[in-house]
Amino acid sequence: MRPHEVDVVAHLTVEAYTHDYDLSESYVRSLADVHDRARSDEVWVAEDTATGAILGTVWTPRPGARISAVARDDELDFRLLAVSPDARGRGIGEALVSHVVGLGRIRGVKRVVMNTGSIMLPAQRLYTRLGFVRLPDREERIEVEPGRFVDIFAFGLDLD
Template sequence: MTVVDEKASRPDATAPHPVAAAPHPVATAPRDAAPAPRDAAPAPRDTAPVTVRLVEPSEHDAVAALLVEAYTSDYDISGEYRASLSAVAERAAEHQVWVAVGADDQLLGTVATPRAGRLISELAHDGELDFRLLGVSPAARGRGVGETLTRHVLDLARERGASRVVMNSGPQMISAHRLYHRLGFARFHERETRVLDDGTRLFAFVLELSTPEAPGAPGGPGAPGASPVPAAPAHHLSTHPRTAKA
């Protein structure tokens, strides 16, 4: 997603943005919801560095395939939503599509953000930065790619002077909620107004950039409608995502 030059909105976008690998991955979930990681048996850890950069036009098809694989490995999705995931070229023409790559430039994951001064979802307000379609290749899980991409979004928000980072997440995505809590996000109840066709009400999450990045910091006295995200009991993590479509 001819393509508008995605680097125009960031003066330093011509150079890859190195980000340190983090301990937990995030997989994707359908319907714009910030996705949950798939819990699995530990695999040998790949310590190669992960770099985040803007997608190249030649990679649009590969990123589309990565998103579809990431979503369908955990969830049943409709043909309509599969087509939306695959519309990378169109998305890149309007917004920014980022990719996480390994040392060999292998695609590991992706996330989409708005260009500076714009929004990418109905959730965000002016002065905030939102993101969606965070996805990690199933083959790259265990390398902290999802957290690396999320931290890149937070860095981008600070660089643009945003007051908050916000996103939606499905209520069944408990592992993802634990990741957001660890990074300092909190539930944002007053923004939880989006209801899907099947009746599912999406959770909203917020990270206040004016407060320290620590669990429980957002959602304090200056964040109306926000509350800390409780850590989920361990037994909840074994629930197979296919039992709760979004």
Template sequence: MTSPIEIRPAHPDEYDEVGRVTERAFADGPYGHLPVTTERRELVNDVAARAASGTVLVAVGSDGAILGTATLLRAGTPQSRLAVGEEAELRLLGVVAETRGLGLGRSLALAAEEVALGWGAASVVLDTGTRNLVSQTLYRTLGYELIPNRSAEPDGSPIQHVEFVKPLRDRDDVLVRLVRPDEYEAAADLSERAYTSEYDITESYRTSIRQIAERAREHQVWVAVDSVSGTLLGAVATPRPGHSISPLARDGELDFRLLAVDPPARGRGIGALLTRHVIELARLRRLDHVVMNSGQQMVGAHRLYERLGFGRLPEREGSITEGGRTIQLLAFTIPVGAA
């Protein structure tokens, strides 16, 4: 079932309330008895500045009330303390006291991780107070590890900090991130090459494959990028959180479309990397299954899916008519917990 809590970026007209919710959340924590420094108060209340330096996320109830918030910052921005290079930094994660125990902190942290993946960040770093044992337990269960010998600039606070990091990349030679507007044409070209090099496709399907800009605006288009040259190697489309990209998906499922690997990049494991990335998105969104359709003739892709652990979903298979041609569609699925 769809969660009644929505996690999304804060709207500008919500910034004042985000500041108030952050103040409340930390006032109810283990350091709420301590005086708040001027620097800390400015950090909490200047939500617009934090949003400009990254993303401010909110957990919103069915009545529109903001129940929690978290900020993800890019390295080198004024509000970042720890992040360097290609790291992203998670700060000011808090939920109002009356909602604790509902998993909102976990949902916000996972949503921030997805934002970091969209940036192409190599890892997420964060710090928390030594007495904040609840937060430390949360971060450890999410896969964060203590950072040895990392020191941040002092913030004028008497609170002692512990610092954590979570790597996001499986490989050093290729990163996966959201496509950028100046890459739409290149992503369309590689996707067209990927499909026309092996398959006889209709002109309407060719047009659909090339609609990267439209797909990126409505959904998400992820690209695999060579870390050294910056060359695009592959692409795949997924829905935004809370939505689907095809009629196939049901509640608790993430669907994806148009997995493509540029022919010169084949043999580098790009298709597997992008498919595993989709499964990771489903895990971050706390979904149960990944599902997708594939044309009957795309046997190379089918071998990839089977190798990764996908199984057939015959009860959802069928056909479509496109350009006067009937195309049989197979359906595949994988449980996220088994991937």
């Protein structure tokens, strides 16, 4: 992501997640906080080469770091895979996940991991289709706001 794209990526991420899910205000704010993510980590975009439009995004840590509790030593984690609702069905999510897997291979990690909400079925189908498997020992139930709980599923892809 280039610095001038921060606001576009923030808007796309919020739009992608709120298009399908009823989210707490605090989670929506965290989705939009691309500037802070980019300061310490890597935010990648998928761009339409014909129009220059940003179609999707994904967040990874810098080499040697982690962004979530799901990651262990020698693993690369990613978060906030988002595809514009207007660009869905074009392979953008798969391309972004493939990019992350490629980063994992370049960095020499043994596994790429991530987590997703139990209700995020399209994302789970994508990860499963790409060879990711559930990691039940890393799953949890979190309270996203008082009295509202979400089951978080973990997935991993072993790299050769």
